[in-house]
Every structure is written in structure tokens, then in C-alpha cells.
Amino acid sequence: MNLLENATPAQREAIMHQDGPLMILAGAGSGKTLAVTARIARLIQNAVPPYNILAITFTNKTAGEMKERIEALVGRTRAWISTFHSMCARILRAHADRLGFTSDFTMYDSADTRACIKSLMEEMGLDSASFRPNAFAEIISAAKRGMVTPDDYAACARGPLQRALAKLYPRYEETLHSNNCMDFNDLLLMCYRLLRENPDVLQKYAERFKYISVDEFQDTNSIQYLLARILACKHKNICVVGDPDQTIYTWRGATLQNIFDFEKDFPGAKVIRLEQNFRSTKKILRAASELIRHNIERKEKELVTDNPEGDEIAVMESSDEQEEARNVARFIGECVSDGYAHHDIAVLYRTNAQSRPLEEVMLHHNIPYALVGAVAFYRRKEIKDILAYLRLAVNPGDAVSFARAVNAPPRGIGKVTLARISDVASREGATMLDVVAGKSKESPLSNRQAQSMGKFCGIIEAIRAMHGRP
Ligand SMILES: Nc1ncnc2c1ncn2[C@@H]1O[C@H](COP(=O)(O)OP(=O)(O)OP(=O)(O)O)[C@@H](O)[C@H]1O
Numbered sequence: 001m002n003l004l005e006n007a008t009p010a011q012r013e014a015i016m017h018q019d020g021p022l023m024i025l026a027g028a029g030s031g032k033t034l035a036v037t038a039r040i041a042r043l044i045q046n047a048v049p050p051y052n053i054l055a056i057t058f059t060n061k062t063a064g065e066m067k068e069r070i071e072a073l074v075g076r077t078r079a080w081i082s083t084f085h086s087m088c089a090r091i092l093r094a095h096a097d098r099l100g101f102t103s104d105f106t107m108y109d110s111a112d113t114r115a116c117i118k119s120l121m122e123e124m125g126l127d128s129a130s131f132r133p134n135a136f137a138e139i140i141s142a143a144k145r146g147m148v149t150p151d152d153y154a155a156c157a158r159g160p161l162q163r164a165l166a167k168l169y170p171r172y173e174e175t176l177h178s179n180n181c182m183d184f185n186d187l188l189l190m191c192y193r194l195l196r197e198n199p200d201v202l203q204k205y206a207e208r209f210k211y212i213s214v215d216e217f218q219d220t221n222s223i224q225y226l227l228a229r230i231l232a233c234k235h236k237n238i239c240v241v242g243d244p245d246q247t248i249y250t251w252r253g254a255t256l257q258n259i260f261d262f263e264k265d266f267p268g269a270k271v272i273r274l275e276q277n278f279r280s281t282k283k284i285l286r287a288a289s290e291l292i293r294h295n296i297e298r299k300e301k302e303l304v305t306d307n308p309e310g311d312e313i314a315v316m317e318s319s320d321e322q323e324e325a326r327n328v329a330r331f332i333g334e335c336v337s338d339g340y341a342h343h344d345i346a347v348l349y350r351t352n353a354q355s356r357p358l359e360e361v362m363l364h365h366n367i368p369y370a371l372v373g374a375v376a377f378y379r380r381k382e383i384k385d386i387l388a389y390l391r392l393a394v395n396p397g398d399a400v401s402f403a404r405a406v407n408a409p410p411r412g413i414g415k416v417t418l419a420r421i422s423d424v425a426s427r428e429g430a431t432m433l434d435v436v437a438g439k440s441k442e443s444p445l446s447n448r449q450a451q452s453m454g455k456f457c458g459i460i461e462a463i464r465a466m467h468g469r470p
């Protein structure tokens with residue numbers, strides 16, 4: 001299959017680029033992802049073993065799509081195509097012992113983190129009216145993203161809130177460690193630490209990944225950049241692809257700084273600009289560039305397209321979110337009677353909370369829809385409950401999953417009992433699961449509780465017995 005058939009000259013240059021650092025700077029819909037995908041396929045066609053290729057994407061969904069596209073071109077491949085987080089988890093599982101973890105460590109998502117912080121706050125007697133657990137979780141997360149350690153934080157803490165946090169932050173870190181757990185930030189931080197502190201491990205991966213590419217580079221944060229840079233230290237064949245005008249994750253710590261750093265860290269990097277848009281009409285492009293023109297920190301670029309002029313952009317004003325949802329539904333109805341299929345239509349919203357009125361109206365009018373956003377699924381209560389059981393079976397030290405699973409469904413283990421179980425566990429150096437299984441010297445349970453815990457432990461045992469079976 002000819003990868004270059006429809007490519008523009010600039011795309012062709014990107015696809016053909018083999019060795020040395022490369023930065024593709026381009027606008028929305030200009031074929032950036034297509035170019036990196038074709039470049040990887042070409043490397044494989046040029047006899048580069050897929051084993052030596054690492055491609056980082058921004059979401060698991062795009063990783064899957066990129067893998068599919070590459071496999072459609074060159075057949076099944078062992079190249080690593082994943083997000084930073086999945087890549088780090090994979091590396092960490094292989095070398096967790098170097099950091100004092102075991103390879104079956106549990107990952108905490110933001111809800112687990114909040115639950116953990118909340119229970120630590122209760123232990124420390126911080127009342128949740130004046131100190132909000134969510135705010136604490138957010139500040140700790142920001143500190144970790146900025147690589148601010150508990151000691152650094154304590155050294156600068158001023159005022160009651162920061163001083164309380166300075167005490168909580170190290171306790172949180174200890175708790176994660178003693179429960180054999182990592183939060184999302186840890187995946188990146190720990191992986192970076194692993195590579196920095198263990199030259200043999202770094203050597204293994206830096207040697208292995210001869211060709212590295214990072215899509216949506218404008219949205220990588222500084223720790224992600226450091227990871228990409230350290231992995232590229234040996235071969236320096238790193239290709240980053242991004243649109244400086246599309247940084248949507250500034251609040252997550254992504255900064256344009258990465259783009260400037262890349263030029264500094266990889267001097268002589270080739271820069272390719274893709275300036276032709278394939279996705280939008282002329283009208284939409286003009287409107288977008290009118291808006292983008294007002295961005296303060298930007299690298300100048302102008303997008304053009306051969307696509308038709310297109311329809312006028314319409315602005316619709318609604319008095320509240322219900323009316324807005326009804327208007328959207330009516331518009332969808334019109335499109336469908338004009339001959340469009342439901343899967344031709346997308347509705348974008350700014351935050352997840354806004355999906356609700358839209359979903360209600362879709363259900364009401366029998367409009368079939370699919371909600372995109374993989375995380376939402378894992379935030380559902382029943383899914384999180386089941387995951388808590390699975391995690392506990394694999395990692396009995398996971399206190400947050402224990403607290404969740406033990407009362408899903410309710411088994412009469414209240415807050416007070418839970419705290420007692422936790423006390424006995426830490427005194428005896430046992431897990432909470434051991435304590436309720438009657439394996440500790442002391443038992444904080446009543447007869448009735450002991451009985452219901454017997455059943456609970458039976459379930460965990462049964463799951464454990466299934467582990468490793470096909
Ligand atoms: N040379 C080309 N000829 C025709 N279509 C193209 C060409 N290059 C890209 N496209 C099409 O343009 C669309 C956008 O491509 P792609 O997703 O790779 O762009 P992108 O720059 O990564 O977009 P985004 O800014 O959303 O990340 C795709 O449908 C792709 O198939």
C-alpha cells in the first residue's frame with residue numbers, strides 16, 4: 001500500500017523523515033495524526049523492528065485507533081502504542097520492586113484519592129467543613145504534577161490551610177506506599193524516578209525505543225515531557241506532533257513551554273509545518289482563525305483549505321440548559337429528515353456535567369446516542385464496586401478498596417468499626433482483610449459482623465481462586 005499517495009509535500013516530508021528529532025507543528029485537522037501514523041508504518045516497512053517503536057497518544061481511544069490504522073497498513077504489530085499513563089504502568093509493573101512496591105500495585109483514580117484523603121483527614125481530626133477534602137486532593141495533585149515533594153511543600157507552607165496540608169501530604173504518600181497503591185500522578189512520577197535512579201532500567205528502555213513519537217504534544221505536561229526526553233536520550237529519534245493553538249489542558253499543567261524546550265533540548269530538530277486543513281469548510285476555518293488570532297502566546301501560522309466554502313455558522317441562544325437541549329434535539333430532528341444519519345451528528349459540550357440535560361432529551365425523543373468519554377464508565381458506582389473487589393483480591397493491602405467493597409452491599413460495618421479494623425490492622429502489621437478474616441490476635445467485630453465478614457472473605461477468596469484462569 002502506498003502511504004504517500006494523497007499526501008501533501010509537507011506531509012510527505014514528515015512521513016519520510018527517519019532519523020533525528022522532528023517537530024511537526026500544525027493546525028487542527030491538517031493530518032498530523034495521519035502523518036505520524038503513516039511514518040510509523042513506513043518505519044516498519046523499512047525493516048525497523050516494531051519492538052523498537054514507541055508511539056504515545058493522548059487517550060486510550062486514539063491509541064487503539066492508531067494501532068488499528070498501522071495494523072491495517074503493515075499487519076499485526078508489537079509496537080508500543082499507548083498513553084503516557086499506560087506506558088508508565090507497564091514499565092512500573094515490570095520493575096516495581098526497585099521502588100519498594102510489588103508488581104500487582106493498585107492504581108487509584110481521582111475518586112479513590114479523594115476517599116483516601118478524606119479518611120486521613122478524619123484520622124487527623126481535620127474537620128471537613130473548614131478543610132474540603134476535594135480541595136486538598138486537588139492541591140496535592142497539583143503539587144505532585146509540579147514535582148513538589150512533601151518536604152518542599154512543608155518548607156513553604158503558610159497559614160492554617162497550607163500547614164494542615166503540609167502534614168497531610170506526607171501521610172497520604174505513606175498511605176499509598178504502605179497500601180501498595182499509586183495514584184495517576186505517581187504513575188508518571190514514579191516511572192520517571194525509576195528511570196532516573198536505575199541506570200540499568202533506563203538503559204533497557206532507552207536502548208529499546210529507537211523511534212519515539214508523541215501526538216498532541218501541546219497537551220503534555222512537564223513530567224510527561226521529561227519522560228519522553230529521558231527515553232529519547234540514547235537515539236534522539238523523537239518526533240513530536242502538536243498544535244500550539246489547541247492547548248486545552250493548561251489547567252492540567254500542560255504548557256507551551258514544552259514546545260520551546262523541545263527546540264532547546266534537541267538542537268537542530270527539523271520543524272515541519274502542515275498548513276492545509278482537510279476537515280473543515282473555508283467558513284469554519286476563517287471563524288476559527290479570527291478567534292485564535294487573539295491568543296497571546298502563540299507561534300504564527302495560517303491554515304488554508306481546498307474544501308468548499310460551506311454553510312454559515314449559526315448561533316443559537318437559549319434561556320437555560322433545558323431549552324438548549326430541546327433546541328439541539330429539534331435541530332437533530334431536522335438534520336435526520338434532511339437525510340442525515342444519527343451517526344453523522346456530534347454534540348460537543350464543555351464539561352461532563354452538561355451531558356445530563358442532553359441525555360434526558362435524547363431519551364425522551366428516542367434519539368439514539370453514544371456518550372464518548374471512557375472515564376465515565378469507570379466512575380459508575382456498580383463498576384467501581386466490582387473493581388474494588390477485584391483490586392482487593394489482587395492487592396489485599398488496598399485500604400480504600402477494602403472500605404468500598406466491604407459495604408457494597410451494606411454489611412453492617414459502620415465508620416466506627418471500620419476505624420477499629422484499621423487500628424488493629426496497623427497495630428499488628430496486618431491487612432484489614434486479615435483482621436476481618438479473623439487472622440489477627442484482636443478482633444473488633446461482633447459475632448454478627450464476624451459472620452457477615454466470613455461470607456465477604458469467601459467472595460474475595462473465590463475471586464482470588466479465579467485469578468490467572470482463562
Ligand atoms: N493529504 C490528505 N488528503 C486527504 N485527506 C487527508 C489528508 N491528510 C489528512 N486527511 C484527512 O483529514 C482528516 C484529519 O486528519 P488527522 O486526524 O490526521 O488530522 P490532525 O491534524 O491530527 O487533527 P487534530 O488537530 O484533530 O489532531 C482525516 O480525516 C484525514 O484522513
Ligand SMILES: [Mg+2]
Nearest residue numbers: 032033034215
Ligand atoms: Mg490528531
